Amino acid sequence: MSDYILVLDEGTTSTRAMLFASDGTLAASAQAELTQHYPQGGWVEHDAAEIWDKTLACALEVIPKAGGPAMIAGLGITNQRETVVAWDKESGEPLTRAIVWQDRRTEPFCLALRQAGHEAEVQRRTGLMLDPYFSGTKMRWMLDNVPAVRAAADAGTLAFGTVESWLVYKLTSGAKGAGAHITDASNASRTLLMELAGSSFEKELCDLFGVPISALPKVVDMAGNLAATDPSLFGCAIPITGLAGDQQAATIGQACLAPGQTKATYGTGAFVLTNQGAAIPQSGHRMLGTVLCQIAGERTYAIEGSVFVAGSLVQWLRDSLGIVEVASQTEQLARSIPDSGGVTIVPALSGLGAPHWNADARGVITGLSFASGKAELARAALEAMAHQTYDLARAFAADGTAWETLRIDGGMAANDWMAQDLADMLGIPVERPGFVETTALGAAMLAAAGAGLYPDLASAAAAMRGTLTRFEPSMDEKVREERLTRWRKALAAI
Structure with missing residues (x-):
């Protein structure tokens, strides 16, 4: 009977694969540290390709301990929130390093928006402050400062996503063809681009931050039949049945x-x-x-x-x-x-x-x-x-x-x-x-x-x-x- 759950827990300093029995008992775990990049004061970056490679390696290490992929009923992903990855939908490769949630480089843009009087309305609609912490301003910075990101946007091949979105894309990508471009509602609510009362990203908010809505993923539930891994990765498809930002996941775990x-x-x-x-x-x-x-x-x-x-x-x-x-x-x-x-x-x-x-x-x-x-x-x-x-x-x-x-x-x-x-x-x-x-x-x-x-x-x-x-x-x-x-x-x- 398939009663194991595989969790990919992608944090700020490390990524892990953890195998749970259906009663919540931890059956196996593998962990790998992530390289922290600090190009200059206040900047924090990750290599999205490294995140994928090490997450995949950890998953491959623990899956055999379940007796193989067929014994895994579902895969859950939890992630460092607000960190932004930009990749090309055709090649499936990152266009620049991921900008991490701790990064403060977009404070001048946030200040300009605050001075223009936008904060009260943005907070009312999104529940968030105008702060570099959140994802939307990071996306705008990439568009303004990374030529490859702007070129992909102009060509219609740009994909933006937080880390769970990136991992789902890679997990569902076959040897040829694109993967699923989705994000769960908890991570979407940390971008400044979705109203708390809304079911998807809001064009008016995207226009305010200068982010093309076409580059954003589809907002989905946090549990259910959300996607499935490509069979070539693990030997057979594993259903992806849970997604959540790390703090929401911890709240549910409690x-x-x-x-x-x-x-x-x-x-x-x-x-x-x-x-x-x-x-x-x-x-x-x-x-x-x-x-x-x-x-x-x-x-x-x-x-x-x-x-x-x-x-x-x-x-x-x-x-x-x-x-x-x-x-x-x-x-x-x-x-x-x-x-x-x-x-x-x-x-x-x-x-x-x-x-x-x-x-x-x-x-x-x-x-x-x-x-x-x-x-x-x-x-x-x-x-x-x-x-x-x-x-x-x-x-x-x-x-x-x-x-x-x-x-x-x-x-x-x-x-x-x-x-x-x-x-x-x-x-x-x-x-x-x-x-x-x-x-x-x-x-x-x-x-x-x-x-x-x-x-x-x-x-x-x-x-x-x-x-x-x-x-x-x-x-x-x-x-x-x-x-x-x-x-x-x-x-x-x-």
Whole structure:
């Protein structure tokens, strides 16, 4: 019986193929690092051909462990969002390097659009800010600055897509002929080119950003019979039955399928999404609106808040200051002292994200004394995760989506001290799954539902989510208020 799910988890620093059994158990995994290209300050690029080659190699490594491709019921893809690939529809080859979501080169174009008064209307229609983070301005930059991209546009052979779109194209391309040019609704909602209420890319938005709508993929559901791999790749066709951007996939992997349910992923940065149900998000506090899920044309939305610096702060303590040798030592140091000794860190090493949105902010450490040492700095760094999350929680509540429980994942979530501190500072229970690779698990849930292994996504989530650890709040209110007072003073010092 074909009851395995193959997930291609294409991240920013690596790509993986992960084989799941139908109960959510991980059966096999293969991973390859991706080369990061930094042509100049603020620019980040990937080689789209390398992404494809390494993803394919990982898939070929794990498929035999299922007993062959015929044993795989469906294939799911989850990807780094907003990263843009441009390729030629006839040759199937990239026309330039992919521009990564972290890239800031399009800020002058975004500024011009903001100064022209477009941001309020764009946010109302798309749920997004006019920021280089999103895909549309990257496409425009390629058209303006890469002759091969402009020539392909003029010839009618240009294809734009985010990374899942690129992988589907390559997976479905035969030795001759073009592959499927599709994108799922969650990734499409991160481009600035689709209205949250719309079912496809919007010509008026494409015209505003100067992107030919003919170069864009078809917007499809996130689960179902979406496409199939070319038989020559793996020996027989594998149905492609699930697609999702990484943060949406993690939210699904955390089974946040009902309105109000919230997950936070603590990786390099931190991303918080709250299920909004069928209501189109309209934030009054600079949160983002996004498509969480679309199946059979039915949409669920989410409000999203993004923190720029989370795990990267611990990496900075390790690599630049030598405070710890490995990230896990921060927990030991935090537990070794009763408090941070008044030390507070605002980790604005690359600006402040939501709800502050201050790109010019820089990091601040306050409250230092001769008594301050490695333990105080390490504890203050972990405390900063709860402080930033608290600010997001207040903004979400002001938008009418107060959190009742926070479901956490990502590399930092393994830190028990930080998980408890989040519960204490937020005053709500925090849940952590036993299997923290929730991005890949969410893609597996979508693909399993799309392949018919389960009647719907809720059934797949119930069967595949696994065990949980729960952290209950226990902090005295006076301690919480003292922490928050110091945090606010430190923010004011920026």
